[in-house]
Amino acid sequence: MSSNLEDLYREVILDHYRSPRNRGELPVPPAHRSEGFNPLCGDEVTVFLDVDPDTAIVRDIKIQGQGCSISQASTSMMSAAVKGQTVDEARRLIRAFKALMSIHETRLEGEGDGSDLAADLEGVRLGDLEALQGVVKFPVRIKCATLSWNTLQQGLDEIAAAGE
């Protein structure tokens, strides 16, 4: 990665860290609340999700929590990425982002030819989220970056289970 690209990525991450999107809370119910915690770093996140039961669109999402710059930036970027998307699209983003974060682990283990990753990333535009790919160089930080995504997934799963 060129240093110019790293500078650009650093700017994107810092922007989300300094000006986090979608901070706040939503009334529960009708919104759903899910919480995540990363004991390795002390990061905490609470995700409030308002999913339209008829259209399955994430009408609104609000975020509370505290933690390191990577976790805060990733949480802000996640909220901006999934707001207004359908639940299916949000799940595809979750899969694609986690695939992006697992590149490093896959390489370390010497397994796989990346085809699963390609499948997960196919047709998904991660955009600014790719700025976070730099954290895979620091495996201990991957859980910081994926915390809010796992918490989002937990929330979507709980909403789906409640709707059955």
Ligand code: ZN
């Ligand atoms: Zn962290």
